[in-house]
Amino acid sequence: MNQTVVFLPLLVVMGAFMYFASRRQKRAMQATIDLHESLRVGDRVHTTSGLHGTITRITDDDVDLEIAPGVVTTWMKLAIRDRVEPEILDSGADEADDLADDPERLPRD
Incomplete structure (x- = not known):
């Protein structure tokens, strides 16, 4: 007990x-x-092995990825790790470029 x-x-x-x-x-x-x-045709994706590509064709079990212009490889759907979201440009980066172009606007030490 x-x-x-x-x-x-x-x-x-x-x-x-x-x-x-x-x-x-x-x-x-x-x-x-x-x-x-x-997943849809045109999506940018990462594979589990780290390859980046764009989906050109999808079947039940496979996807075709374009990894370079004119280079298409076939992968199992299970190898797709995630979708790459398009990057949104930061407006602060544009301002930094403008400052670099105009030395008089640069902060002084």
Whole structure:
């Protein structure tokens, strides 16, 4: 009887850990499935091996990626890690370029 009381908190902690770990894994798996279902021709993507490419064709299990002009490779859909979002230009960078062009506007030490 005394031994079961000692192991009960350990079993509860291990059960809670396994429950939350499986929930996190299910959420990650669902996010990957949602990504693969939302892929469209023209999307820029990363593969799991780090390759960047643009999707030119999609089938049920495969995608064709253009990795350079005229160079198309076929990949399993599962190899797509994420979509590359287009970069938004920062207006502060334009201002820095303007300052560099006009030395009189540069801050002095």
